[in-house]
Amino acid sequence: MAMDPKTLRDPHNEPLFKARDTTIFRVLLAFAALLVIGSGTMAYAYFHSGYWNRVGIAPPQPILFSHRHHAGELKIDCRNCHPTVETGAFAGMPSTHTCLTCHSQIFTNTVMIRPLVESAESGSPIEWNRVNRLPDHVYFNHSIHIAKGVACFTCHGDVGKDALMVKGQPLIMRWCVGCHRDPGARLSQPGDLFDALAPAKPPKATPAELLAFYHVRTAVLTNCSTCHH
């Protein structure tokens, strides 16, 4: 049986790509590049976002403690309950006995502070869910930040406004370094350091004056070993 040579196709002679394949390939390449760049950008944005870093999220707590009431309305000084903030690495969390200073006299029978009463009775501590947490390879010291004019609200936000404790800032390295590179603009006047609310107006002193006032030596602030060792 004779075959029409036109219908005979030799696969070895066939061109692998046709002209339109080039176009398809270019479009695909562009899409791939876009995908890589786009997903990278999205991942970067996502992991630096306030959402991922739990900004503004209030975890459940054993006692519905309100900073708005205690710090904002009653104007109890931060150092009353966080006593080592000026002298130690940790700010200090109030012990059961600290709370009982007042609450052995007021609201003693309310449901709200029952866990406190139970803690005092049983001797087992109250377990708070942590709101602000730094990675283990960061060595942070509260006292030096207070001593150099970083106010509580600068990192913890307007705690006097929120009924439940929420994270005020993302506390990621980029955010920390931003201040360590240019601390002057973030410093507060001595009288404002322990205010539970950020003041409505910026400080009267200029950043340069504040840096001089607090004797901030900026050279060491961006050394890696200042925070990581």
Added chain:
Amino acid sequence: MAATSQDPGSSAPARWRSIGELNGLANEGRDGGDEFPPGASEWPEGLDRRSFLKRLGASLALGGLGGCMRRSNGRIVPYVIPPENAHPERPEYYATAVPVEGYARGILVESILGRPTKIEGNPDHPESLGATDAATQAAILDLYDPDRSRVPLRAGLTSTREVFAAEWAQFLSARPAGQARIALLTEPTTSPSLLREVGLMLDAFPNALWFQHTPLASYEVDGLQPDYDFSKAGVILSVGSDCLYRHPACVRYARGYAAGRRVVDGRIAASRFYAIESSPSVTGVLADVRLPASPPRMRVIMGAIDKALLGNSSWQAGLGAQESDFVGRLARDLRANGQRALCVAGEEQPMDVRRWTASLNGRLGSEGSAFRWLASARSDSNQRSRGDARALRDAIAGGAVEALVVLSSNPAYTSVALRGVIPAISKLPFSVHLGAYADETAGACAWHLPEAHFLECWGDLRAYDGTASVLQPLIEPMWNGLSALEVVRILRSGTLPDSYQIVRECWRDGAAGDFDERWNRWVRLGVADSRAAAGARAPRGPVAAPDSSTEAPGLSLLLAPDSNVLDGRSANNAWLQELPRPLTRLVWDNAALVSPSLASRLGVEDGDVIRIAARGGLVEAPALVMPGQATDCIAISIGYGRWRAGSVGNGVGFDAYQVRPDDGTWGIEGIEVTTTGRRHRLVTTQHHFAIEGRNTVRTVDAVSLVLPKPPPRTSLYGGWPRNGNAWGMSIDLSTCIGCSACVLACQAENNIPVVGKDQVSRGREMHWIRVDKYFEGAPDNPRFLSEPVPCMQCENAPCELVCPVGATVHSSEGLNDMVYNRCVGTRYCSNNCPYKVRRFNFLNYRAPADSIINLQKNPNVTVRERGVMEKCTYCVQRINAARIDAERENRPIRDGEILTACQQACPAEAIVFGNIADPSSRVSARKAEPTDYSLLEELNTRPRTTYLAKVLNVGETAS
């Protein structure tokens, strides 16, 4: 010769690191001449390249997924009632004392959140002066040893303290009141409370016998302790002594020795140090003039010294040229120095040698200045003691013992005499062992009680100079352990007591006035008021030189306490096992040290197992060629070959007690040595991190103090801007005694892991500071040079330029910061480091997360994981803590406010750290000395750590 080098501009003899290297085999011990030891960069066993890549891919994928998990924030758990201390997270320091062979060394213990984490010296204590030795640094690890005994054992099975007390009461009630024949075995102790309790026990049981056993030498000579003041000595003679390294007063001695070897303001009044010894010791190799001699030969030389000092002209008879040169120079210098001539004998020397050496001080006139006698602080010659382990053996064999009580001692391993009667001990009606480990003796006794660590209980001890200290606990006994005090009290009264009350009872006796006030002061300072009086000694007639008439030809064996594990008591301490022995650089082993000429005569090389037969005993041990060893003497250290030490110490090394005479002598003459044809793998760090034969240790003559200065070098890079502090360090090679206290202090401070013998053999040891050893001159009596090498913190740092991820960067204060969380483990930095001071975590060397060892870790230093480079950063955590304190007070950091861990531990104050931008700081003053030099200065790395050259005061040869 590529591997050897010479001082520029001087005719110093060649430097070498091993015999092979001296003979021109530059890469001996390092196959193929690689920079790193064989196997340093090989895959772990059982993992080929292909499966490694597979796992790499899998872990990347899984690790990537893991990174997407949001980590729990955890919880904050405040106190219910806050403690007194306002800053629980801040380190606190408590004064106490560490027992050193029964004597006290005052220490301050760092405690963080209730955990003791680091031991420092107590500046108020005369035997510490703020510094420590290596063993003291390692003592903290024993506290957290997972192998520690945790429960009372009865015949090897778990029991309780109450059952023990009941069984003891039953034992006593079966016998007429007070008639029980009890044998009490302790180590000689200085503890007033323990001696009082033992005395009360002996009073209560008239048939009780008290024995004292230690495998180590007594520090007493005729009931008194010789004591030295090296700072007042112009000429020092050491007869086989290692008192700067292994002695209850070694820190004070090292401080005094350093005072005579330090260049201050370009001047030095250097002491001249002569040593005669059979085997190189840390102290002996410091000598300006050193003479190796076998024990019998030493006696001949001592006879010659005696004659030469008496002016007897026949002293040269029978001496070789080197020997007569040594004796001639020594006698000349001793006579010329009189009151400033100090003669010191090792405790392991025979008593006639020690007596004669001590008497030289009286003869020369230094008694009362550089030399003094002290009343004995330890109970070696206590009147109520019935003798040593041999007496106990005889008592057991003679049936005079019904109950054996062994307190804080391990005689079933350390006593040759008692090893023979272990079956008899097991058959006694009652036997109990108190010890920190269920060790060899625990296996021999019916009962074993866990002992409290000295940081867990109250106690008291006296220092070598008689200063008393009250020991206070830092932590509750973790395993419910008891102290020896408490056990004696249980045995005597049947009550379960409290060591606090026992110690207070002892010190309340006879003390007038407000006891509580004084007690609190003693506990706070770590030093009690009571001091022993200086020992008065009646003048005596001249002491004859040691008899040398019986000098026998042939080989002699010299046993010695091990430089790291002592008599075996620290065998389960991994820090000490992995710390290279100071002179051999051996890790995780002991060896029979043979001189180079004896090695070639026997036809052995490193690792060949030889059999040593001595006085009926027999031991097989691998040979190690030791330059500077006396030709006809083999030295081997005790303390190894343990079978119930714990998971670290079991089966490490060879048991030299097998050839130890039971009378406690250290030297045996007339031994027979044969080769076995077997080999044992010895691992030394001598070849690790070699600086390829370049000249690193400089020496200067004490008279001229001239060090050739290199021409100033310029750099294309501009210098780093200096604003504020500029940290720098100076290491004085002239005062460094090479004791390795710095290495362990760094290990404790910086959470440095232990990697084990196999990993060390691949060059993967992790010590951030190492002590290099070099030899100079003829192999049979070379000069030993040691050099501590931490990170140099170069200003033009080669490591920083090659890191692809910026994990090692320069700080504004001049440190080469190492950022662990950035490091991806390329190891480029280590390859580019000319000093080889960077350490890489090839494997995960961390303890498991639930390991008790983690309690020792310094919370201010990251615990590094696998694949991360690490190195010295001048204890940057201490710098940061001091800076925060200073900045809070708006003041500059004071000079001396920051002590690096190595500096703080150094007994000789050889390491000084500080601000080189401050011209009045101590480190600036040191760097201004004429003997200051930089390591590998020709590379222009501009290291911040510089060295002071070793000052030699050899003097002229006798003519």
